[in-house]
Amino acid sequence: MAAPRKSSEFYVPDLCRVRAVFMLLITSELMVLVLSIVQAKADWIDWNYFGLLSLFVQWTVLTSAALICLLRNWLARLSVTRSTLAMVIIVLLDVLAFGLFADSVLYPQPGVSGWQGIAKKLLLALLITLMVLRYFYLQHQWQQQREAEMQARLAALQARIHPHFLFNSMNTIASLIAVNPDRAEDAVLDLSELFRASLRAGDRLIPLKDELDLCRRYLDIEGLRLGDRLTLQWDIAPDLEKQAIPPLTLQPLLENAIYHGIQPRPEGGTVTLEASHRGHFVYIMVQNPRPESTISKHDGNRMALANIQSRLQALFGDEAVLKHSHQNDVYTVTLRLPRRTANHSAGPDIEGSRNES
Template identity: 45%
Template sequence: MSESVTDNKEYTFFLPNFCSVTSVFILSIGAQLIAFMLILATGDKLSESWDELGLLSVFVQWIALTSAGVLCLSKRWLSKLPLFWSAVVAYFMIVLTTTIISATAQYFLISIDYQWGSVPETIGQFVFRCSAISAILSLVALRYFYVQQQWKQRIELESQARVEALQARIRPHFLFNSMNIIASLIRTDADLAEQAVEDLSELFRASLKQSGSMVPLSEEWILCRNYLRIEGLRLGNRLTLDVDLQRVPQDAAIPMLTLQPLVENAIYHGIQPLPQGGAITVLGTMSGNMVCITIVNPVPKQEGGIKTHGNQIAMANIRHRLNLLFGSHAKLIVNKTDELYEVKVLFPYIKGGV
């Protein structure tokens, strides 16, 4: 339990992971831009300052990468401290690293009789100037990291609230219809009534799970199948299914309650309004490393497709969760015609276990 709490603190820590290649690369680019800025601030011609730019670039990169290494090694310890003290300690770590490297660099340059800039400086003057610049830039950077982390947490909390609302939303008339069906089956077909109770309990159990959790595709489809079995008791021969998910990995991780709301919309806005009913087609395909789940259902011609309000709420929730978990790699594509409504869910294949 203590280990999970520690991992959670590291996850919510305001500093980025300086152990990752991406963070180091971005930091190197930023350090190089600072070196260019410092050279331009001197007013010297850039064509006459290439040697100084190269030396300054090495110096700034040395400070940036060493500071990143120090923060990387101390992240687990810093994440255990209160926010204020972790920020203070990280701040002084960066300034202290800059001080040590500046003193070492200036001592080396003096020893080889190299003059940095047009005005000679002692070690103390050079260290003070570099430390002051580092103190200002570090303060701005730490403030930026803190604001960014707070913004990210707020977005995640809002997303979690929306996911919980989606998971908790089981249509009241669906519940009442299911209970009436179960009551009518108790005397005529006890086994079928028991199966309906189990399917309904699975739907409620899913709505009570931790929001935002990822589940294997096979588990998500079991939830859809339970829902479809209950609706099949109500709609009878008006509902037919054409399902082919054999071409996609069953252990592909997908946000829980992604497909079930889409199937629910297909029934309530497509199959149910049609007197003759219709078929829901569910097809799974792979394109490279992308999983594509397509759900197609007929719609009443006179309504021009699906009802806007209920469908858009579910679509917005699903699109938001996909974007949060997969970023721009996941998409929710809707295609409408006068007779068909097609939804495609595309997301990268990440093994989630079976």
């Protein structure tokens, strides 16, 4: 027996929301306007007919939407066919009740059979309801397909990042084993904890605090290799700890900053990470020295930026922006994310994990 569907999986949108009701009202008024233009004989529009029909349509639309909203949880447990039939019956009974009231009280027409007028209203309501429900169903199917494609795309992009990161990290650890095995062991623990957190497939978005913890683990490994050549400058707004961000978004940027901006320079340099918010957006900036060689053309750098851009677009749409530039021998990558709060924490903090080890 199939498990009952959740209300969030129901193909009809939540009609308790103001936006959904507003769209229904606007659509129904446009339909009334068209019918009033067709009905008019002398003028462009029959305003009398428009006013009466608008009153009738708005009554039925609002009451039908309210009934479907109240019964949403029950309807979601039914099959698509049964829930559709139930909603059609609700709308038709609603139209029948208001049709009888309108014909007998508001605007009775002595020369026309009352049942004939109600039958026309019921037929029109049936056709319109089926068309609207069909639109909702196709829209729901499209959204589910888009969600499945997005998850597959994110999984593929995540898989492309992991081998690149693992290769560079293992090289760092290998260089430490001969000269300082104890610190190499700490680096292995950092790497294992980082992968344990980052390989969670279900974490599409994590708090910025957890992403920064992953970055600190990576920078601890690189700091062991580079020593005093690597200087870090952090400026993170304190109220951004719960900002939602895809996992392994900042780590590849820091990796590029070190491998293309710090490692080629004998004197090293400073990697800057800043995060602030203005209005409804969060801005994250990563800066590093730009060496004399044309590092911006490096394939790994381009791939990392392209992967991050694709992931941000898939999760946030056009609200997310990634830009990179170089000015005065400084290479800058800037992320703009919509202000959102992550629902959970992806893993333990750094110090707690290392103490347990």
